[in-house]
Amino acid sequence: MSILKGKNVIVIGDRDGIPAPAIEECVATAGGNVVFASTECFV
Amino acid sequence: MSGNAVVKGASYVLVHAPDFVINYGTTQTVERIVNPDSDYLKALNSSIRSYEQVLAYPPNQVYLGNLTPKDLEDFEFPWYDKQVADAKRFGKFGELMPEDEFIALMQICDAFDLVVLEENFVAKTKEKLTKHPLITESMLSKLKDGQSLEAIKEYISEYNAEPLYFEREIVGYVKRAHEIDVNLSAEVLLENLAYKASGVLALLHLINNSGIDREAVDYVIDCSEEACGDMNQRGGGNFAKAQAEMVGLINATGSDTRSFCAGPAHAIIEASALVKSGTFDNVVVFAGGAVAKLGMNGKDHVKKNIPILEDVMGGFAVLISKNDGVNPEINLDIVGRHTIGTGSSPQAVISSLVTDPLDRAGLRITDIDKFAAEMQNPDITKPAGAGDVPEANYKMIAALGVKRGELERADILNFVKNHGMKGWAPTQGHIPSGVPYLGFAREEILEGRIKKAMIIGKGSLFLGRMTNLFDGVSFVLQENSKEAQTEDLKVSVKEVIEPLIGIVAEDSELGKDNVLEAISLAENKGYRAILIEGEEAHKKMDEMLRRKEIDAAVTMNYSFPIGVSTVGRVITPGRGREMFIATTTGTSATDRAEAMVKNAIYGIIAAKASGVKEPTIGIANIDGARQAEKALRELQQKGYDIKFAESARKDGGVVMRGNDLLAGTADVMVMDSLTGNLMIKLFSAFTTGGSYESVGYGYGPGIGEGYDKIVLIVSRASGAPVIAGAIEYATQLVKNNCLKLAADEFAKANRSGLKQILDGLKERKTAATEEEVKPPAKEIVTVEIPGIEIMDIEDAAKTLWAEGIYAETGMGCTGPVVLVSEANEAKAIEILTKAGYIN
Amino acid sequence: MDLENQKRVKEFAEKFGPENVVVVLGAGEGEAAGLAAETVTAGDPTFAGPLAGVSLGLKVYHICEPELKVEIDEAVYDEQISMMEMVLDVDDIVNEMTAIREQYTKY
Numbered sequence: 007m008s009i010l011k012g013k014n015v016i017v018i019g020d021r022d023g024i025p026a027p028a029i030e031e032c033v034a035t036a037g038g039n040v041v042f043a044s045t046e047c048f049v
Numbered sequence: 050m051s052g053n054a055v056v057k058g059a060s061y062v063l064v065h066a067p068d069f070v071i072n073y074g075t076t077q078t079v080e081r082i083v084n085p086d087s088d089y090l091k092a093l094n095s096s097i098r099s100y101e102q103v104l105a106y107p108p109n110q111v112y113l114g115n116l117t118p119k120d121l122e123d124f125e126f127p128w129y130d131k132q133v134a135d136a137k138r139f140g141k142f143g144e145l146m147p148e149d150e151f152i153a154l155m156q157i158c159d160a161f162d163l164v165v166l167e168e169n170f171v172a173k174t175k176e177k178l179t180k181h182p183l184i185t186e187s188m189l190s191k192l193k194d195g196q197s198l199e200a201i202k203e204y205i206s207e208y209n210a211e212p213l214y215f216e217r218e219i220v221g222y223v224k225r226a227h228e229i230d231v232n233l234s235a236e237v238l239l240e241n242l243a244y245k246a247s248g249v250l251a252l253l254h255l256i257n258n259s260g261i262d263r264e265a266v267d268y269v270i271d272c273s274e275e276a277c278g279d280m281n282q283r284g285g286g287n288f289a290k291a292q293a294e295m296v297g298l299i300n301a302t303g304s305d306t307r308s309f310c311a312g313p314a315h316a317i318i319e320a321s322a323l324v325k326s327g328t329f330d331n332v333v334v335f336a337g338g339a340v341a342k343l344g345m346n347g348k349d350h351v352k353k354n355i356p357i358l359e360d361v362m363g364g365f366a367v368l369i370s371k372n373d374g375v376n377p378e379i380n381l382d383i384v385g386r387h388t389i390g391t392g393s394s395p396q397a398v399i400s401s402l403v404t405d406p407l408d409r410a411g412l413r414i415t416d417i418d419k420f421a422a423e424m425q426n427p428d429i430t431k432p433a434g435a436g437d438v439p440e441a442n443y444k445m446i447a448a449l450g451v452k453r454g455e456l457e458r459a460d461i462l463n464f465v466k467n468h469g470m471k472g473w474a475p476t477q478g479h480i481p482s483g484v485p486y487l488g489f490a491r492e493e494i495l496e497g498r499i500k501k502a503m504i505i506g507k508g509s510l511f512l513g514r515m516t517n518l519f520d521g522v523s524f525v526l527q528e529n530s531k532e533a534q535t536e537d538l539k540v541s542v543k544e545v546i547e548p549l550i551g552i553v554a555e556d557s558e559l560g561k562d563n564v565l566e567a568i569s570l571a572e573n574k575g576y577r578a579i580l581i582e583g584e585e586a587h588k589k590m591d592e593m594l595r596r597k598e599i600d601a602a603v604t605m606n607y608s609f610p611i612g613v614s615t616v617g618r619v620i621t622p623g624r625g626r627e628m629f630i631a632t633t634t635g636t637s638a639t640d641r642a643e644a645m646v647k648n649a650i651y652g653i654i655a656a657k658a659s660g661v662k663e664p665t666i667g668i669a670n671i672d673g674a675r676q677a678e679k680a681l682r683e684l685q686q687k688g689y690d691i692k693f694a695e696s697a698r699k700d701g702g703v704v705m706r707g708n709d710l711l712a713g714t715a716d717v718m719v720m721d722s723l724t725g726n727l728m729i730k731l732f733s734a735f736t737t738g739g740s741y742e743s744v745g746y747g748y749g750p751g752i753g754e755g756y757d758k759i760v761l762i763v764s765r766a767s768g769a770p771v772i773a774g775a776i777e778y779a780t781q782l783v784k785n786n787c788l789k790l791a792a793d794e795f796a797k798a799n800r801s802g803l804k805q806i807l808d809g810l811k812e813r814k815t816a817a818t819e820e821e822v823k824p825p826a827k828e829i830v831t832v833e834i835p836g837i838e839i840m841d842i843e844d845a846a847k848t849l850w851a852e853g854i855y856a857e858t859g860m861g862c863t864g865p866v867v868l869v870s871e872a873n874e875a876k877a878i879e880i881l882t883k884a885g886y887i888n
Numbered sequence: 889m890d891l892e893n894q895k896r897v898k899e900f901a902e903k904f905g906p907e908n909v910v911v912v913l914g915a916g917e918g919e920a921a922g923l924a925a926e927t928v929t930a931g932d933p934t935f936a937g938p939l940a941g942v943s944l945g946l947k948v949y950h951i952c953e954p955e956l957k958v959e960i961d962e963a964v965y966d967e968q969i970s971m972m973e974m975v976l977d978v979d980d981i982v983n984e985m986t987a988i989r990e991q992y993t994k995y
Contacts, residue, residue, distance in 0.1 A: 452971060
């Protein structure tokens with residue numbers, strides 16, 4: 007069963023890992039519905 | 050000299066701030082609200098490091114320049130339990146300032162009586178600061194007598210002031226500056242004053258390290274993440290000038306540049322462009338540290354039984370100057386930029402910052418010896434789950450190299466080791482962003498150990514909730530190409546053809562033949578001149594100058610703007626010496642003494658542009674001579690290079706008698722232009738009975754600040770030899786680039802306070818003619834009253850003084866303003882309205 | 889995890905039902921990924937935010953995990969993520985994430 011398709015997806019990106027907008031683009035191609043996306047910053 | 054700007058010096062400072070960590074770091078202030086009884090808050094005190102521990106912490110010793118980034122590799126990771134054996138407070142880049150001295154420095158930097166300190170604390174700390182090598186007497190004099198601890202505690206509880214602590218005890222407070230405006234709350238002002246003081250400390254060390262003359266700094270750019278203003282202009286800014294003021298950069302203007310952590314890289318590119326374009330010669334890019342970020346990852350540190358490592362504020366300053374043929378250059382042809390369209394995937398970001406600019410310059414990743422992206426100390430970030438930030442950046446660059454086929458995947462770790470460094474900077478946002486390496490990079494390039502370094506700034510714009518965009522810019526610091534000097538050589542080789550001098554002499558009393566004879570005399574000596582004739586010959590001449598069809602012009606009856614006058618050149622009869630008469634026609638200024646001071650500078654310019662390397666200055670013994678002498682000596686004292694001549698008469702002195710004029714005792718003889726006009730006619734025609742000027746070089750070029758053409762004057766009575774002399778004079782001025790020389794000379798004089806000295810001459814005059822009004826006792830003035838004519842602004846202030854209201858004048862956003870205290874606002878407006886200054 | 893983000897996660901879980909929500913992380917380290925995953929499953933381990941003591945048990949993945957990668961368009965993944973795969977310690981991240989999911993995810 008697919009993980010993302012048709013699901014409401016919350017994206018928590020990381021400035022020093024992968025930022026949220028890059029993840030959003032990926033999730034969209036898998037049919038996930040991004041309801042919230044935010045990038046965290048530890049520095 | 051043209052070419053890329055250079056990095057002439059750098060400073061890096063740290064401030065030990067444990068009590069700021071506990072009381073004002075946002076992690077702690079938030080925890081106190083959300084979870085007041087938390088274990089973290091209980092453990093805080095015992096997790097704080099002492100000054101000695103912070104000093105001996107290896108990354109800090111690298112930041113100050115006592116160790117190199119390479120030395121850091123010798124310390125086994127983690128570093129918080131390692132110590133540098135012979136740790137020093139002062140390093141070649143700066144210092145680690147103890148907290149008590151820093152709190153006193155905050156008061157020194159406070160212009161609005163906001164910081165109040167406890168009496169014993171002031172006494173003790175003042176003594177310590179007296180020994181500081183860079184804190185001057187005048188800075189120390191800003192420390193105020195302290196108050197009793199009782200009074201301090203009472204004020205804090207009554208007026209919501211923010212207490213200042215040292216060694217966990219209250220030693221003073223910061224007041225709020227407004228009852229309602231959160232932007233002027235005590236907490237914000239405490240942060241801003243601490244920011245200002247740490248930036249000032251960085252500036253002091255930069256001046257010391259680079260040896261730059263304070264008055265030679267033209268522009269300052271603050272590039273932090275802080276904001277200052279009030280509720281109507283929350284980010285009004287100009288921290289830059291507030292800090293530069295404290296260290297006496299009196300000739301500098303400036304502004305703030307912001308882009309989160311990427312601010313410094315943006316600011317350095319801006320500074321380099323300002324210098325490369327010739328707009329400014331010396332630009333300082335700098336920043337102080339952030340109180341809010343102190344202890345930012347403290348919870349993670351405490352949880353892992355690590356002391357709180359974010360216990361220092363950082364600061365840095367970099368001097369960007371005109372190419373000197375020695376220091377490393379900032380190559381503005383290789384500028385990386387994250388554009389709005391770049392996107393935010395890590396590879397898009399790194400491509401835009403690293404490989405795109407290198408591709409444009411035809412370089413490969415491995416052509417850059419060292420990269421400096423985000424130099425955060427991994428000792429701080431790793432326990433907090435943010436990883437090793439510099440290493441991640443190096444891996445990203447290497448991974449991109451792998452994707453592009455420039456590197457093998459197996460080479461990634463080698464690339465990180467060879468082209469990267471261990472991070473050593475405190476996590477103070479803008480502080481670690483590429484710039485910590487500039488000081489080391491400059492030295493390594495100067496010593497020939499590396500050739501090129503890339504500095505990368507990256508910023509998280511999304512934190513401001515205005516955009517999801519990322520940001521970043523990068524630039525390359527490289528070995529000085531010495532191109533600047535070769536360019537100068539090229540010019541001298543190219544100019545084998547003599548400059549062409551245009552002549553307009555329609556009004557000559559001696560006829561056209563006289564002019565043609567002059568041209569042929571000049572041509573015999575190898576000079577080139579053409580006659581410009583016909584109606585509106587002056588207009589034609591100006592056109593030809595503009596189109597550079599002629600390089601300079603010799604003419605008569607030409608009108609110069611006010612501020613421009615001509616420097617004549619004669620052969621003195623006594624010794625046959627050449628002498629410059631400054632000046633002979635035109636008006637330098639309407640005030641006589643002011644005009645003579647300017648004439649001296651014009652004379653120096655003309656003499657230097659005629660090949661006299663160090664011209665001596667004499668002042669003709671006429672009305673105004675003593676005033677002019679006093680002003681010129683003041684200018685000399687403030688750094689402008691003037692060589693005064695000594696009268697040949699027995700009692701000497703710089704004021705020249707008639708005998709000195711005949712003997713040509715000084716290279717440049719200063720006088721007002723009416724006297725000068727009389728003199729040059731005498732010197733040029735005394736052998737011919739007066740109707741024919743037979744000797745010398747004529748009345749000379751019009752010189753004035755900003756005047757941008759070379760036009761020389763002869764008179765209607767100038768004979769062929771004098772006009773030929775003028776052509777020779779003009780040719781020399783062109784060849785020696787008189788206009789550039791003039792601009793440089795004016796810049797030097799202005800840096801030495803020429804404008805203020807001239808204003809002083811004028812002020813004395815007005816003060817003498819007006820009734821003396823003494824200002825009432827000084828108080829803090831914050832209310833601006835606009836709408837007063839600029840010419841009346843000083844009188845308006847004096848009118849208020851006469852009524853017992855203390856007032857200052859200034860420039861507001863819409864024009865001149867009078868400033869008074871809030872309490873006096875209504876009364877002041879009433880008085881000014883009544884007196885007719887405002888409607 | 890940022891307090892505001894915790895609040896939003898909690899709200900969305902209540903609004904859509906926890907079984908219909910998936911959290912995707914981009915953390916730079918295994919440990920940080922694990923902490924964030926723990927926050928949206930077992931609750932905030934730092935007890936600072938709205939998810940302190942709230943066990944949502946949400947389904948949570950890191951974007952570099954293979955199960956997620958197969959669902960994503962290859963070209964987009966290559967453009968947005970592939971470089972970081974070389975930078976991050978993916979194995980460590982996968983181990984942390986798997987451990988948390990096995991222990992706390994309810995859906």
